[in-house]
Amino acid sequence: MKKITHSHRPLILITNDDGVQAKGLQQVAEFLKPLGDIVVVAPDGPRSGQSSAITVTTPLRMKVLDEQEGFCLIRTNGTPVDCIKLSMNILFDRHPDLIVSGINHGSNSGVSVIYSGTMGAVFEGALLHIPSIGFSLCNHQPDADFNPCRDLVVDICRKALASTDWPQGIGLNVNIPKTPQLNGVKMCRAAQGYWTEEYDCRVDPHGREYYWLTGTFKNNEPDADDTDEYWLDRGYVTIVPCSTDCSAVNTLPRLSSILGL
Amino acid sequence: MKKITHSHRPLILITNDDGVQAKGLQQVAEFLKPLGDIVVVAPDGPRSGQSSAITVTTPLRMKVLDEQEGFCLIRTNGTPVDCIKLSMNILFDRHPDLIVSGINHGSNSGVSVIYSGTMGAVFEGALLHIPSIGFSLCNHQPDADFNPCRDLVVDICRKALASTDWPQGIGLNVNIPKTPQLNGVKMCRAAQGYWTEEYDCRVDPHGREYYWLTGTFKNNEPDADDTDEYWLDRGYVTIVPCSTDCSAVNTLPRLSSILGL
Numbered sequence: 001m002k003k004i005t006h007s008h009r010p011l012i013l014i015t016n017d018d019g020v021q022a023k024g025l026q027q028v029a030e031f032l033k034p035l036g037d038i039v040v041v042a043p044d045g046p047r048s049g050q051s052s053a054i055t056v057t058t059p060l061r062m063k064v065l066d067e068q069e070g071f072c073l074i075r076t077n078g079t080p081v082d083c084i085k086l087s088m089n090i091l092f093d094r095h096p097d098l099i100v101s102g103i104n105h106g107s108n109s110g111v112s113v114i115y116s117g118t119m120g121a122v123f124e125g126a127l128l129h130i131p132s133i134g135f136s137l138c139n140h141q142p143d144a145d146f147n148p149c150r151d152l153v154v155d156i157c158r159k160a161l162a163s164t165d166w167p168q169g170i171g172l173n174v175n176i177p178k179t180p181q182l183n184g185v186k187m188c189r190a191a192q193g194y195w196t197e198e199y200d201c202r203v204d205p206h207g208r209e210y211y212w213l214t215g216t217f218k219n220n221e222p223d224a225d226d227t228d229e230y231w232l233d234r235g236y237v238t239i240v241p242c243s244t245d246c247s248a249v250n251t252l253p254r255l256s257s258i259l260g261l
Numbered sequence: 262m263k264k265i266t267h268s269h270r271p272l273i274l275i276t277n278d279d280g281v282q283a284k285g286l287q288q289v290a291e292f293l294k295p296l297g298d299i300v301v302v303a304p305d306g307p308r309s310g311q312s313s314a315i316t317v318t319t320p321l322r323m324k325v326l327d328e329q330e331g332f333c334l335i336r337t338n339g340t341p342v343d344c345i346k347l348s349m350n351i352l353f354d355r356h357p358d359l360i361v362s363g364i365n366h367g368s369n370s371g372v373s374v375i376y377s378g379t380m381g382a383v384f385e386g387a388l389l390h391i392p393s394i395g396f397s398l399c400n401h402q403p404d405a406d407f408n409p410c411r412d413l414v415v416d417i418c419r420k421a422l423a424s425t426d427w428p429q430g431i432g433l434n435v436n437i438p439k440t441p442q443l444n445g446v447k448m449c450r451a452a453q454g455y456w457t458e459e460y461d462c463r464v465d466p467h468g469r470e471y472y473w474l475t476g477t478f479k480n481n482e483p484d485a486d487d488t489d490e491y492w493l494d495r496g497y498v499t500i501v502p503c504s505t506d507c508s509a510v511n512t513l514p515r516l517s518s519i520l521g522l
């Protein structure tokens with residue numbers, strides 16, 4: 001595949017985990033066209049819950065679906081992270097100025113960031129020291145209305161593009177509540193908790209059991225007013241900076257003691 | 262599927278991302294039998310690079326392959342994280358005392374932790390506040406010799422089982438160098454860097470391009486003597502405590518300034 005030619009304008013790479021046909025992806029590409037050249041590289045179908053998964057056992061393919069001046073749309077058979085890696089290595093001759101993932105149909109707040117394919121792509125960009133932002137609307141509907149997000153998304157992306165001191169290895173997890181009236185924007189940390197999986201156990205026509213993943217998020221700290229869940233519940237947009245470095249150096253003394261090292 | 266009955270001994274859940282047939286999985290299960298009741302729940306084939314991916318669009322299945330007193334072996338069609346979730350929700354009536362993932366055939370040091378299915382399972386256990394440890398041998402061979410790892414693995418797991426103050430939300434990433442003589446054990450942080458993907462681009466018999474993921478790890482800090490890559494290169498086992506909470510609260514002031522919030 002030939003390299004993508006781009007202008008002197010900022011180069012913005014967009015992907016998602018809902019797939020190339022998703023409304024949230026198409027909408028954010030439209031929102032951001034005034035800010036720069038747009039290259040969309042997205043999976044050929046849903047990849048929700050794909051986290052930072054990469055495809056190592058099957059080959060990847062890309063297909064150009066649309067190409068105009070300042071806009072290119074490409075489909076892949078990979079994960080969101082594959083989309084970023086393919087773009088960086090096959091399509092571009094320089095780093096993009098901004099990576100955007102989303103707008104996801106559904107929340108990625110709290111510990112969901114661990115499982116999120118949307119945020120997997122953001123971590124991939126952050127590893128390469130590219131300002132990278134995941135946007136999620138807390139609404140799973142395929143026809144969700146993304147228009148209330150427009151000004152916010154454009155504003156955050158414009159400021160990210162203008163920044164000269166974006167922290168290295170950091171991506172943003174932006175969640176937008178499902179509400180007609182946003183009450184404001186809060187920068188915060190992710191609420192800690194876990195999913196209780198109430199698998200839906202069924203029996204197939206041959207008498208064998210199978211299990212569908214469902215679940216409910218249990219917030220360990222519902223009253224903590226520095227967390228995303230707290231403010232989303234109150235109608236605020238939340239922005240959580242997320243690090244690609246999970247090393248917990250503060251626990252080294254205690255664990256050294258436990259392990260006798 | 263019926264709940265697993267277990268004795269008064271410690272309950273150890275083992276999974277991996279190389280699949281139920283992998284030698285590293287079978288070996289670690291043997292190593293740990295003296296420490297407690299062993300339940301192995303592992304994918305039906307390789308799931309390398311699956312990170313914390315969960316299966317949401319297809320149903321999951323489990324099949325008991327072996328069941329003896331104090332030992333049970335179960336195959337699933339899911340990811341490593343699915344294996345943990347299924348175990349917690351379908352098989353057990355209490356939390357296991359320890360979760361072990363591996364022994365992986367190949368390194369999970371540096372930033373590889375982000376993509377690692379081995380470590381995905383560890384993060385899942387850590388989210389539930391269960392002591393969780395991933396073991397990786399820096400040797401990709403299917404017939405790698407895991408015997409030099411035995412004493413180390415048993416020692417770490419015994420101490421984890423005995424601990425009463427394991428830090429919440431923390432899993433261990435243990436990497437073992439491919440060397441006949443281990444020089445020691447170091448607790449450290451993950452070396453920061455990135456993978457440069459040199460995709461292997463090929464053309465199929467129909468003239469269409471496809472891409473195989475390959476790559477080389479670029480260490481941004483090769484001289485940092487508090488990192489795993491540094492000590493692995495020198496023949497030491499490395500132990501990195503990893504946090505499930507990626508919120509980078511130290512960057513909130515700078516990002517608030519960038520975003521004008």
